[in-house]
Amino acid sequence: MASSKFFLILILAALIATPVVVAQLGGLLSGLLRPINIDGVLFCSLNGKIDVLNGATTPIFPNASVQLRCGAGNVVSSTTTNESGAFSLVLNPVQNIVSSLLSNCNIVVTTPLSTCNASLPSVGVLQSPLQIVEKPAGGLVNLTSGVFQLITQPN
Numbered sequence: 001m002a003s004s005k006f007f008l009i010l011i012l013a014a015l016i017a018t019p020v021v022v023a024q025l026g027g028l029l030s031g032l033l034r035p036i037n038i039d040g041v042l043f044c045s046l047n048g049k050i051d052v053l054n055g056a057t058t059p060i061f062p063n064a065s066v067q068l069r070c071g072a073g074n075v076v077s078s079t080t081t082n083e084s085g086a087f088s089l090v091l092n093p094v095q096n097i098v099s100s101l102l103s104n105c106n107i108v109v110t111t112p113l114s115t116c117n118a119s120l121p122s123v124g125v126l127q128s129p130l131q132i133v134e135k136p137a138g139g140l141v142n143l144t145s146g147v148f149q150l151i152t153q154p155n
């Protein structure tokens with residue numbers, strides 16, 4: 001309640017303020033409305049993570065289709081891993097709230113694992129919840145994928 005009163009006062013102040021104050025308020029809001037980044041690197045393994053098998057490290061998984069799915073499985077955003085296995089999704093902060101992304105969404109890899117290693121399954125999708133990368137002062141966060149699981153019935 002106190003914070004909604006605070007915002008009401010801010011809005012009223014902005015309406016009667018000088019252009020300089022309006023510009024400062026705009027700067028504050030654009031800081032709060034920074035895009036939400038979800039970045040990660042996908043590896044060619046059953047949990048999508050780097051591992052050491054027989055002394056060799058897991059290769060990365062390039063050209064894989066990566067989706068952000070929320071709720072009952074709606075595809076909210078999608079991309080493809082690059083030649084380094086890296087993916088990056090940028091979300092609009094007005095339409096997305098970090099807390100609901102964390103509780104409601106998963107990163108899903110739809111390209112079969114057999115594409116990067118013929119010994120791995122050709123059915124199912126890799127699925128991981130989101131996690132916070134870091135939380136620097138100011139409360140701005142970046143997100144990434146966690147440990148993947150192979151799911152044969154996608155959500």
Ligand SMILES: *[C@@H]1O[C@H](CO)[C@@H](O)[C@H](O)[C@H]1NC(C)=O
Pocket residue numbers: 062063
């Ligand atoms: C990834 O896709 C690009 C463009 O489609 C292709 O040139 C490249 O060979 C692919 N790389 C792998 C490892 O599949």
Ligand SMILES: *[C@@H]1O[C@H](CO)[C@@H](O)[C@H](O)[C@H]1NC(C)=O
Pocket residue numbers: 082083084085086087088
């Ligand atoms: C893949 O994307 C990552 C992160 O955006 C970037 O650092 C890297 O240079 C890219 N690699 C290639 C081969 O494009």
Ligand SMILES: *[C@@H]1O[C@H](CO)[C@@H](O)[C@H](O)[C@H]1NC(C)=O
Pocket residue numbers: 053057058059117118119120
């Ligand atoms: C491919 O997957 C098999 C089965 O998990 C594993 O033993 C092998 O080391 C993998 N190959 C590479 C190049 O990672």
Ligand SMILES: *[C@@H]1O[C@H](CO)[C@@H](O)[C@H](O)[C@H]1NC(C)=O
Pocket residue numbers: 037039133134136140141142
């Ligand atoms: C968040 O991600 C963006 C884009 O990848 C990067 O430029 C920035 O340094 C990251 N910031 C933090 C605090 O992780």
